[in-house]
Amino acid sequence: MKLRMLLILCCLLVSVASCFGQTAPEKTTDVSTELRNGFNEVSGWVTKAAEMVPADKYNYRPVDSVRTFGQVIAHVTDSYNYFCAHGVGNKVEWSDAVEKGGTDKDTLLPKLKEAVGRCNSAYGSGNGQLRPLFSNVSHTSLHYGNIITYLRMMGLKPPSS
Secondary structure (H helix, E strand, O other): OHHHHHHHHHHHHHHHHHHHHHOOOOOOOOHHHHHHHHHHHHHHHHHHHHHHOOHHHOOOOOOOOOOOHHHHHHHHHHHHHHHHHHHOOOOOOOOOHHHHOOOOHHHHHHHHHHHHHHHHHHHHOOOOOHHHHHHHHHHHHHHHHHHHHHHHHOOOOOOOO
């Protein structure tokens, strides 16, 4: 009986040891790289959503008390301009300049892409200030959640699905 238990224990130990031997060591990545990857993912989804929504749906809003789809995209664009300026050390005040301007597709898409480009520079600078860049990713993620709801209500499939 003792020999049988010893044999079973040895088999279990060999099985566990072989599992550990097969796992690849975890790569370490620095925080700024992970932060940049997070921004690229969520800003890519926002940009794809902005591109896929037809121009005539930019004035869509689920209820009167919320922004239109175009206003959400404009608000995200304004937030990129704010957070990414702070991310490179520029002290700017919040501005609703894009949201207060035209919120049609033809006006917004170039402004959104331009703001994403500025943010990519901030995330890629290597010496960006982490707090505003983290805030940017979380703020964008929050509004991408809104965008998902709008897309589904318009009968469209979100880019992240």
